[in-house]
Amino acid sequence: MGYAPDILAQMTSILGVGTTDPSVLLGYLDPGSGSMVLQIMIASVLSGMFFLRSSIASIKSFALKVFSRTDQGLETR
Amino acid sequence: MIEPLKAAGSFRDPAGFMFRRGKTLLRQVNQSGRDDYDRLIESGLYRSLVDDALLIPHEEDLEAPYDAPLAYRVIRPELIPYVSYPYEWSFGQLKDAASLTLEVQRRAIEHGLSLKDASVYNVQFRDGKPVFIDTLSFEVYRPGEPWVAYRQFCEHFLAPLALMSMVDVRLNQLCRTNIDGVPLDLASRLLPRRSLLDPGLALHLHAHARLQSSRADRPSQGSRGGFSQRAMLGLLESLRAVVLRRRWKASGTEWANYTQDHLYTPKALEQKERLVLEFLNRTGPQSVWDLGANTGHFSRLAAGCGIPTLSFDLDPACVELNYQRITSAGETKLLPLLLDLRNPSPASGWRNNERMSFLERGPADLVMALALIHHLAISGNLPLPEIASFFDELSPWLIIEFVPPDDPQVRRLVGSRSVSGRHPYDQDSFEQSFKSYFHVQISEQLVDSGRILYLMRRKDRR
Secondary structure (H helix, E strand, C coil), X not given: CCCCCCHHHHHHHHHCCCCCCCCECCCCCCCCHHHHHHXXXXXXXXXHXXXXXXXXXXXXXXXXXXXXHHXXXXXXX | CCCCEECCCCCCCCCEEEEEECCEEEEEEEHHHHHHHHHHHHCCHHHHHHHCCCECXXXXXXXXXXXHHHEEEEEEECCCCCCCCHHHCXXXXXXXXXXXXXXXXXXXXXXXXXXCCCCHHHEEEECCEEEECCHHHEEECCCECCCCCHHHHHHHHHHHHHHHHXXXXXXXXXXXXXXXXXXXXXXXXXCCHHHHHCHHHHHHHHHHHHHHHHCCCCCCECCCCCECHHHHHHHHHHHHHHHHHCCCCCCCCCCCCHXXXXXXXXXXXXXXXXXXXXXXXXXXXXXXXXXXXXXCCCHHHHHHCCCCEEEEECCHHHHHHHHHHHHHHCCCCEEEEECCCXXXXXXXXXXXXXXXXXXXXXXXXXXXXXXXXXXXXXXXXXXXXXXXXHHHHHCCEEEEEECCCCCHHHHHHHCCCCHHHCCCCCHHHHHHHHHCCEEEEEEEECCCCCCEEEEEEECCCC
């Protein structure tokens, strides 16, 4: 059926992703050329998403701390 | 001195291998795996994973190596009571195994290591939960490099989970024929169009499959600096989210509703429970296999006595419901597994030796076959002497229920089958067949029913 857009394959050849470093990976498992290329292609998106998620989590945790302190302060008064 | 024996399925990783000395299972860490192993221990990752029951614990250097010139260390991992395989797991078991693998990799990255493989066979079930068993799967993390086990994770976990949840739960049987994982192009072709609407599946399965095919003839190459640690954690987070979105509701099958709809009166059910408990107490088994266990009602009697119990059924919904109950109640002595007794798991892999057959993993101390015999004899059209011989191979003790020919369940199974096309099925034939292999210790008819419960002991083999 082949749903995935062909543009992905074309992009890899345009960008030359995964072929810039001649050091063949050492290891007994074949990681798959396409799998390595896909990860490089989406690296910045993944990195951005992770940064965004971590930031939101930090803000939430900070807010929770602040509000729980305020609540405790009110209760003790 | 007992000669050590190398484990048949442990040969892929040059960093080490498993071997047996007598009943003790050991792992040799080779000199080539030294740096990675030391980093696992020294970084604190081993302790972090073991403390949270995510990795199997081990002891070091209590035994001599198998191959001394190659050896760096010998470790003795805690034994897994029963080795099971993904084609025997329910949907929830595979999903939990996938989540475990991702969590192990996330912690590894935080400690400066990475999983060099993400095989589903690195996970086993212990105390009702999945646990990572391959201590040598860790390697020192090389900053900038993508995850070498990404493709394997997608083939071993994501592809079967997506197929089970979106096409048919029975597609986990693809793991049986593809022990290196479900090929991504096959998964992509089998998944429905709506799977493209899930961004995780569109990326990690469909686009991944397309890229695999378009670059199949090119060698895998490194890409220094192209994949930051944050990108790696983002990848793991993305995989975790797509795994968590996979859902399958276990209901609607004939046998998943059996416990509620079965034909016993409360009095007969109480009597059956009492007898099973009495037989268990009398025989004191160290392990029980409950065959045709449904959702595990009677398995729980054995597990409740503290006996490690396997709860086999051929219905994926029953196995899933059984597993859900284990996870919600925190049960530790029970392991539900998918098994069709008419076609049990075969030995497979390289030289038919990498994965053990169902029979190789026996025997059990005691086998329970409650309300099962008529399915084998009538639905499976198996002759009673053949069934008796099979049970003889499985266990020295047998609790078995005979369901008479006039029982409504038997009549339903017989349906329009002609008498001439069936093997004999009656109490006399049953007893004669089983008495060739077993002594009947106790038998008792259940009230309000013609069903009979037997406790049998295998005859001495000469």
